[in-house]
Amino acid sequence: MTSWIVKIGKGTPQHWDFARDDGFWDVRQPGFFRRIEPGDDIYFWLSGTGLLSRVRATSALYELTPGSRSAHWIDRDDGGYTHRFDFETISEVPQRSLTWGELKREHGRNYAAQAPANEIDGPVAESHLRSLFDNRSDIAFASLPLPDDTQLEYSPGYTHGDDLRERAKREIAARRGQRRFRQSLLVAYEHSCAVTGSNVESVLEAAHIDRYFGDHSNHVTNGILLRADLHTLFDLQMWTVTDLLTIEVSPMLKRSEYASFDGRPLRVPANPRQRPDRAALGRHRKACQWTTQNA
Known part of the structure; x- marks a missing residue:
């Protein structure tokens, strides 16, 4: 399994709330996202703020179709979203904040700040990211059907x-x-x-x-x-x-x-x-x- 950091644009901070409630993330350019596999840990990062959440992929990237469930993205009317992966939220409780520069220094990696996704390479870096989050569940399930x-x-x-x-x-x-x-x-x-x-x-x-x-x-x-x-x-x-x-x-x-x-x-x-x-x-x-x- 691999870990990833997925960036959320500074101008659309609401996208994390939408993604959490819907349980999926849509992309316009598959690129590195094609390598995401079920079980991968994914860390959402809001530009200008830092880490928001730790989630776990429950699907690989797949292509959107006319029958796919509608998303709530602020820019959805602009179109262009072509693929999606599903996930479950593990934690939204970062234990501490750090800057992008601090993250690169602590991992010894030159992560690309403008890239929509960065692969986290190595068990030490993955362990460090996991340590930054409280694993206790504190999640609002907005896409899970209520029990009958x-x-x-x-x-x-x-x-x-x-x-x-x-x-x-x-x-x-x-x-x-x-x-x-x-x-x-x-x-x-x-x-x-x-x-x-x-x-x-x-x-x-x-x-x-x-x-x-x-x-x-x-x-x-x-x-x-x-x-x-x-x-x-x-x-x-x-x-x-x-x-x-x-x-x-x-x-x-x-x-x-x-x-x-x-x-x-x-x-x-x-x-x-x-x-x-x-x-x-x-x-x-x-x-x-x-x-x-x-x-």
């Missing part, structure tokens, strides 16, 4: 009908550690709470719709960006979302300041692929026993 009901029923630690409230109390303290999940929701919801519209980023949190049962729960459609208090109340089943994407507040909150949110439309992302999963919302609503009592 049967899969969820047998997922470890996840059973339909469980009382979410006790679990929610344990998770409230830990949720801010889900860094990439939160970041993906900040982007999707344009840094604003889906209920209040608040744009005070320090109080915005990533709320899971289906409860967290592992990294694969961190799918952008399994989340809503919420102000911290509304996140807590959502986890505690004190409000939910209807089939019409409006907010329904528990009778226990009807005499509180939260009563004003009842019937308010939920703000959803402009991108349909980032909107809350309707089936997951239905499961949350069903878990709120007061909705059945009110029916």
